[in-house]
Amino acid sequence: MAERRLKKHLNLPGVFAFSIGPMLASGLFLLPALVYRQVGPMAILAYFIAGLLLIPSLLSQAELATAMPRAGGTYYFLDRSLGPMVGTIAGAGTWLALVFKSAFDLIGLGAYLVLFLNLPIKPVAIALCIVFAGLSISGVKNVARFQMMLVSVVLALVAFFIAEGLFHVEGENLQPFFTAGSGSLLGAVGIVYVGFTGLTKVASIAEEVDDLERAIPLAMIYALGITILVYVLGMFVLIGVLEPIVLSSTLTPVADAAELILGPFGLTLMSVAAIVAFVASANAGLTAASRYPLAMGRDNLAPSFLKKIGRFNTPTNAILLTTGLMMLFLLILTPMGIAKLASTFQLLLFGLLNLAVIIMRESKIASYDPGFRSRLYPWVQIIGILTPVILIPAMGMLPVIMAGGIVSVSVLWYFLYARKRVARSSALFHVFERMGRAATAQLDQELRQILREKGLRKEDAFENIIVRAAVLHHRPGVTFEYILWEASTSLAERFEISNSEVFDALSESNQLGETPICGHVALPHARIDGARTHELVIVHSTSGVRIEGSDERIFALFVLVGPKQDPGQHLRFLAELANRADGIDFAGEWLQLGDDESIRQQFLRSGEVVEVEVTNSELVGKYIRDIQMHEACLIALITRDDKMVVPHGHTRIEAGDKLTLIGDLEAIEEMMTVFRPR
Numbered sequence: 001m002a003e004r005r006l007k008k009h010l011n012l013p014g015v016f017a018f019s020i021g022p023m024l025a026s027g028l029f030l031l032p033a034l035v036y037r038q039v040g041p042m043a044i045l046a047y048f049i050a051g052l053l054l055i056p057s058l059l060s061q062a063e064l065a066t067a068m069p070r071a072g073g074t075y076y077f078l079d080r081s082l083g084p085m086v087g088t089i090a091g092a093g094t095w096l097a098l099v100f101k102s103a104f105d106l107i108g109l110g111a112y113l114v115l116f117l118n119l120p121i122k123p124v125a126i127a128l129c130i131v132f133a134g135l136s137i138s139g140v141k142n143v144a145r146f147q148m149m150l151v152s153v154v155l156a157l158v159a160f161f162i163a164e165g166l167f168h169v170e171g172e173n174l175q176p177f178f179t180a181g182s183g184s185l186l187g188a189v190g191i192v193y194v195g196f197t198g199l200t201k202v203a204s205i206a207e208e209v210d211d212l213e214r215a216i217p218l219a220m221i222y223a224l225g226i227t228i229l230v231y232v233l234g235m236f237v238l239i240g241v242l243e244p245i246v247l248s249s250t251l252t253p254v255a256d257a258a259e260l261i262l263g264p265f266g267l268t269l270m271s272v273a274a275i276v277a278f279v280a281s282a283n284a285g286l287t288a289a290s291r292y293p294l295a296m297g298r299d300n301l302a303p304s305f306l307k308k309i310g311r312f313n314t315p316t317n318a319i320l321l322t323t324g325l326m327m328l329f330l331l332i333l334t335p336m337g338i339a340k341l342a343s344t345f346q347l348l349l350f351g352l353l354n355l356a357v358i359i360m361r362e363s364k365i366a367s368y369d370p371g372f373r374s375r376l377y378p379w380v381q382i383i384g385i386l387t388p389v390i391l392i393p394a395m396g397m398l399p400v401i402m403a404g405g406i407v408s409v410s411v412l413w414y415f416l417y418a419r420k421r422v423a424r425s426s427a428l429f430h431v432f433e434r435m436g437r438a439a440t441a442q443l444d445q446e447l448r449q450i451l452r453e454k455g456l457r458k459e460d461a462f463e464n465i466i467v468r469a470a471v472l473h474h475r476p477g478v479t480f481e482y483i484l485w486e487a488s489t490s491l492a493e494r495f496e497i498s499n500s501e502v503f504d505a506l507s508e509s510n511q512l513g514e515t516p517i518c519g520h521v522a523l524p525h526a527r528i529d530g531a532r533t534h535e536l537v538i539v540h541s542t543s544g545v546r547i548e549g550s551d552e553r554i555f556a557l558f559v560l561v562g563p564k565q566d567p568g569q570h571l572r573f574l575a576e577l578a579n580r581a582d583g584i585d586f587a588g589e590w591l592q593l594g595d596d597e598s599i600r601q602q603f604l605r606s607g608e609v610v611e612v613e614v615t616n617s618e619l620v621g622k623y624i625r626d627i628q629m630h631e632a633c634l635i636a637l638i639t640r641d642d643k644m645v646v647p648h649g650h651t652r653i654e655a656g657d658k659l660t661l662i663g664d665l666e667a668i669e670e671m672m673t674v675f676r677p678r
Contacts, residue, residue, distance in 0.1 A: 008207075008208055008209060008210040010205065010208050010209045010210060010215070011209075011210055011211065011215060012211070012214065012215040012218060012219055013148055014145075014147070014148060014209075015202060015205075015209055015215045015216060015219035016151075016218075016219040016222055016223055017147040017148040017150075017151040017280070017284075018147060018202055018205060018219075018284050018287075018288070019202045019219050019220055019222075019223035019224075020151055020155075020222075020223035020226060020227060021147050021150060021151045021154075021277070021280035021281055021284050022101065022105070022280070022281040022284050022285055023196055023223065023224075023227040023281075024151070024154050024155070024158065024227065024230065024277045024280070024281070025105050025108060025274075025277040025278045025280065025281035025282075026101070026104050026105055026108050026278075026281065027047070027192065027196070027227070027231055028158070028230060028231060028234045028254060028277070029108055029112070029252075029253070029254050029273075029274040029277055029278065030104070030105075030107070030108035030111070030251060030253075030278075031191065031192065032234075032235060032238050032247065032253045032254075033247060033248055033249065033250050033251065033253055034191060035047075035188050035191055035192060036238075036239065036244075036247050036248050037248040037249075038184055038187060038188045038191070039179065039184050039185055039188045040177075040179035040244070041173070041174045041175075041176075041177045041179065041239050042177060042178060042179060042185055042188070043188060043235050043239065044232055044235045044236055044239065045185065046185060046188040046189045046191075046192050047192055047228070047231040047232055047235055048228065048231075048232050049185075049189050050189045050192040050193055050196065051196070051224065051227065051228035051231065051232075052228075053189070053383075053387050053391075054193075054196050054224060054350070055224070055380075056354055056374075056380045056381060056383050056384030056387070057350035057353055057354060057384050057387075058220050058221070058224055059374035059375065059380055060353045060354045060356070060357040060374055060380075060381060060384060061073075061074075061202070061203050061220070061353055062216055062217040062220055062221075062372045062374070063357055063370045063372055063373055063374045064077040064203070064353065064356060064357060064360070064370070065077075065202070065203045065206040065212065065216050066206075066212055066213045066216055066217070066370045066371035066372045067360070067368055067369060067370035067371070067447075067450075068080060068206075068447070068450060069206035069207050069209065069212050069450070069453075069454070070206065070207050070295060070450075071204065071205070071206075071207045071208075071291040071294050071295045071298075071315075073094070073202075073203030073204035073205070073206055073288075073291070073292075073295075074090055074094040074203055074204070074349055074353060075087055075090045075091035075094055075095075075292050075295050075296060076295055077090075077203070077353060077356050078090035078349075078352055078353070078356055079091070079299065079301075080443055080446070081355075081356035081359040081360050081363075082352070082355070082356060082359060084299070084301060084414065084418065084419070084422045085411065085414045085419075086352070087296075087299070087301065088296070088301050088410050088411070088413060088414040088418055089407050089410040089411065089414075090349060090352060091292050091293075091295065091296045091301060091302075091410075092292075092296075092406065092409075092410040092413070093345045093348065093349055093403075093406060093407070093410065094204075094292055094345070094349055095289055095292035095293060095322070096325075096345060096406060097345035097346050097349065098204075098285055098288055098289035098292070099285075099289050099322060099325050099326050099329060100329060100345070101281075101285055101346075102281070102282050102285030102286055102289060102326055103125075103326050103329040103330050105278045105281040105282040105285060106125035106126075106128055106129055106278070106282050106326070106330060107125055107251075107330065108251070108274070108278045109124075109125060109128060109274075109275060109278030109279060109282060110124040110125040110128075111251040111252055112252055112255065112271050112274040112275050112278065113275060115252065115255060115267075115271050116271070125330050126327050126330055126331075128279075128282065129282070129286070129323055129326050129327055129330070130323065130327075132279075132282055132286045132323075133286060133319055133320065133322075133323040136286050136287045136290065136314065136319050137310065137312060137314050137316055137319050147280055147284055150276050150277070150279055150280035151280055153273070153276050154273055154276050154277045154280060155226075157269060157270065157272070157273035157276075158230055158234065158273060158277075160269075161234075161237070161254065161257075161258055161261075161266075161269075161270055161273070162230070162233045162234055162237055164261055164262065164266075165237030165238075165240075165241055165257060165258075165261055166233075166236075166237060168237075168240070168241050168260070168261050169236065169237060169240030169241060170240055170241070171240070173239055173240050173241075173242075173243075173244065174236075174239055174240060186390065186391055186394035187391075187394040187395055187396070189391055189394075190343050190344070190347060190391040190392065190394055190395045191343055191395070192231075192343075193343040193346050193347055193391070196224075196227070196346070202216060202219065202220055202288075203216075204288040204289070204291040204292065205287070205288055205291060207291075212371065212454070213370075213371025213372060213454075213457065214371075216372070217372040234254070237257060238253050238254070238257050241257045241260055241261060242256060242257050242260070252271070252274070254270045254273070254274055255267050255270050255271045255274060257270075258270035258271075286319065286322060286323065286326065287319075289322045289326075290314075290315055290318040290319040290321075290322045291315065291318070292318075293306040293315070293317075293318035293321055293322065294306060294307055294315035294318045297318070299422065300418065300421040300422050301414070301417075301418040301421075301422065302418075305317050306318045306321065343395065344392055344395050344400060344402075344403045345403055345406070347387065347388035347391055347392050347395075348388055348392065348403065350384060350387070350388060351384060351385050351387065351388035351389070353384070354380075354381040354382075354383075354384030354385045355381070355385055357374060357377070357378075357381050358377075358378050358381050361377065361378075365443065365444055365447060366444070366567040366568070366570075366571060367444050367447035367448045367450075367451060367568075367571050368447055368568075369447070369451060369567075369568035369571060369572065371454075371457060448571060448575065451571055451572055451575040452575040452578060452579055454572075455572075455575075455576065455579070456572055456576055457572065460569060460572055460573070460576075461634075461636075462573060462576050463604060463634075463636060463662050464634075464636040464637065464646075464647075464662075465534050465535065465536050465573065466536065466600055466603045466604055467600065467604070467609060467636040467637050467660050467662060468535070468536075468636065468637040468644055468646070468660070469535075469536040469537060469538050469600060470487075470490040470491075470536075470537045470538070471537075471538050471539075471540060471596040471599050471600065472486055472487060472490070472537060472538070472539045472540070473539075473540050473541075474539055474540065474541035474542070474543070474545060476543040478545075479545075479546075480545050480546065480547050480548075480554075481507075483539055483545065483557060484503060484506050484507065484510075484524060484559070485499070485503055487506070487524075487537040487539065487557075487559040488500075488502035488503035488506060490537050491535050491537060491559070491561050494535050494644060494646075495528075495530050495531050495532070495535070495561075496530075497528075497530035501528065501530060502526070502528065502561060505526035505527070505528045505561070506524050506525075506526045506559065506561070508526070509524065509525060509526045510524055513549075515547070516574070516578065517547060517549075517550045517552070517554065518578075519581070519582075519586060520544075520552060520553060520554055520555045520556065520586040520587055521554065521555070521556045521557075521558070521578075521581050521586055522545075522547055522550075522554045522556075522557045522558075523557075523558050523560065523574055523577060523578065524557060524558075524559050524560075525559070525560040525561065525562075525570070525574055526560075526561050527561070527562055527563060527564045527567065527570055528561060528563070528564065529563075529564060531561055531562050531563040531564075532563060532646075533562070533563070533646050534560065534561070534562035534563070534569070534570065534573055535560075535561055535562070536558060536559065536560050537557075537558075537559040538556070538557075538558055538559075538599055538600070538603075539556065539557035539558075539559065540555075540556065540590075540593065540599055541554065541555050541556065541557070542555070542591050545557065555586045555587065555590055555591065556581070556584075556586050556590060558577050558581075560573060560574060560577065577603075580602075580603045581603075584602055590602075597609075604662070608661075608662070608663065608664070608665045608668055609636075609660065609661070609662050610660075610661050610668050610672070611639075611658055611659065611660050611661070612658070612659050612661060612671075612672050612675050612676055613656065613657070613658050613659075613675075613676065614653055614654075614655065614656065614657045614658075614659060614675045614676070615675070615676045615677070616674065616675055616676065616677050617655070619653050619674070619675065620653055620654060620655045621652055621653065621654075622652065622653050623649065623650055623651065623652055623653075624647055624648065624649055624650075624651050624652075624653065625649035625650065627653075627674070628674075629671065630663070630667040630670050630671055631667075632663045632664040632666075632667035633661055633662070633663030633664065633667035633668050633670070633671050634661070634662055634663060635647045635659050635660070635661060636660045636661065636662045637659070637660035638651065638657050638658070638659055638660075639657070639658040639660070640654060640656070640657050640658075641656075645657075647659075659675060
């Protein structure tokens with residue numbers, strides 16, 4: 001039985017709120033004292049360097065998240081690229097890093113709340129942890145709405161604080177600027193990393209993101225850019241306004257600075273901003289962290305009760321476990337200890353994420369099809385791998401020893417518990433396969449299933465392929481091989497190559513076992529050098545076709561051939577054919593279809609299909625790209641002198657062309673007046 005998937009409730013604003021919310025909290029409202037105490041005014045530089053060094057990991061994370069959108073984010077990426085043992089370390093490590101960060105946020109939240117309430121910090125933080133657990137269990141849509149509201153308030157108040165604070169900066173507080181050595185600066189950069197864990201939280205909720213190939217990269221880029229700006233300007237104001245002895249000792253730096261700038265009103269205003277920021281961060285952190293036990297439970301690396309989805313479509317047991325661990329850390333760890341541990345693990349995991357991109361790319365798995373590809377590969381990833389190698393030693397021995405202990409416990413857990421429960425290959429095996437070692441097809445199949453779930457991209461003109469598809473009617477007694485020959489003949493005419501070349505490619509693919517067969521449907525396919533576009537032949541059978549290796553009769557064949565240049569698009573088209581075929585009764589209603597148009601119509605979802613002849617002399621000779629088309633209508637096919645022409649932006653309209661239009665009826669009627677004026 002297939003695992004129950006989380007529903008896609010998050011859009012770009014929601015993903016942006018999840019990403020930036022955690023980064024606005026501790027990095028500005030709590031960390032400044034810890035960083036300033038270590039490097040003085042160079043804290044401004046530490047924040048800026050940390051933000052720049054995060055760019056490689058941002059690009060790698062966005063690529064992996066758009067290729068493999070699964071709950072557990074970083075864990076899932078590393079498990080599928082480097083194997084279950086590394087996945088166990090990554091899952092436990094990322095989970096703990098997010099729990100550390102959320103606990104750190106709750107300490108900051110408690111510190112600001114006690115400015116109004118005469119209560120101890122840790123009990124307040126624990127009580128709030130329980131409240132956020134209840135919200136997280138109630139559903140990610142509720143969390144996202146709450147998060148967007150909180151982030152909007154924080155950004156507005158922080159912008160107001162910085163704008164006012166810039167007029168009160170005392171230049172002498174920034175002198176001397178270079179007060180620490182390079183080793184101390186690197187250590188400070190490492191500590192600051194805890195403020196950037198919002199990027200990890202985005203990846204963990206990728207399974208719940210709609211339009212993820214646009215939403216995730218844009219949300220992460222916007223969030224990082226705004227956060228760097230806020231951190232740098234915010235630190236400039238804090239250092240310029242507060243006395244060094246005050247800044248180095250306070251847990252409420254922004255409130256203290258606001259009181260100096262605006263009096264009691266400023267203290268209240270920015271305390272509210274800090275409280276809202278920490279609420280947003282802890283809220284997102286608990287939700288994101290709980291997805292890691294869920295993902296590990298799905299993969300049998302953790303007990304199966306953690307993969308249970310509750311009545312609100314949330315991983316209830318994983319949320320409760322995460323909440324309990326967070327409360328434990330609140331009781332036993334200091335703020336600096338939590339910050340260093342979270343940063344150490346974050347650095348380690350960001351380095352592994354960059355390595356994961358290299359492994360996935362070099363594995364050459366065709367179904368690895370990210371909607372966003374990192375630029376400057378592999379140099380960006382190499383920088384991302386070297387960053388933790390340089391920064392982790394500068395964090396000090398204690399966090400390194402504790403991180404090493406967690407890694408050791410994770411490895412022990414894998415060998416004693418998980419190893420006998422998993423039989424899964426990784427992309428690393430596919431790299432070995434290229435060097436002569438064996439790999440399994442399991443990961444490729446898993447990625448193909450993800451392709452089916454993700455669907456088409458905006459640039460995939462799938463409807464055009466259906467409209468211009470040739471339809472063949474199978475005659476009883478005709479073999480599968482002869483059907484392939486007939487389909488090859490039709491396709492060869494479009495590609496203007498020999499039919500034997502197409503037939504050989506299809507036959508070879510079929511012999512390698514690459515023809516999907518399920519539910520009375522077969523999808524023979526191939527990619528060839530001579531193809532410039534994807535073309536399809538639909539074979540309709542009433543008597544059934546027998547294919548060697550399959551016991552069921554095949555009533556529909558979709559013969560798809562495309563160019564070699566874009567294997568990802570080829571697989572997306574195959575996945576979409578399979579998706580649309582799922583809703584058709586091939587052993588019943590399909591058998592009653594007679595004409596070609598009704599057969600094609602079964603697979604069209606873009607509304608009406610109308611053919612119109614061009615009689616407007618003003619359009620003759622014009623390029624299609626120069627014609628103002630209605631946004632709800634497109635030209636799917638041009639028939640010219642009884643020949644089919646695949647339309648592109650640089651295709652010229654000729655007199656007598658017959659255009660096949662797809663779209664809304666109203667839009668088509670409007671365009672018909674353009675092509676065929678009265």
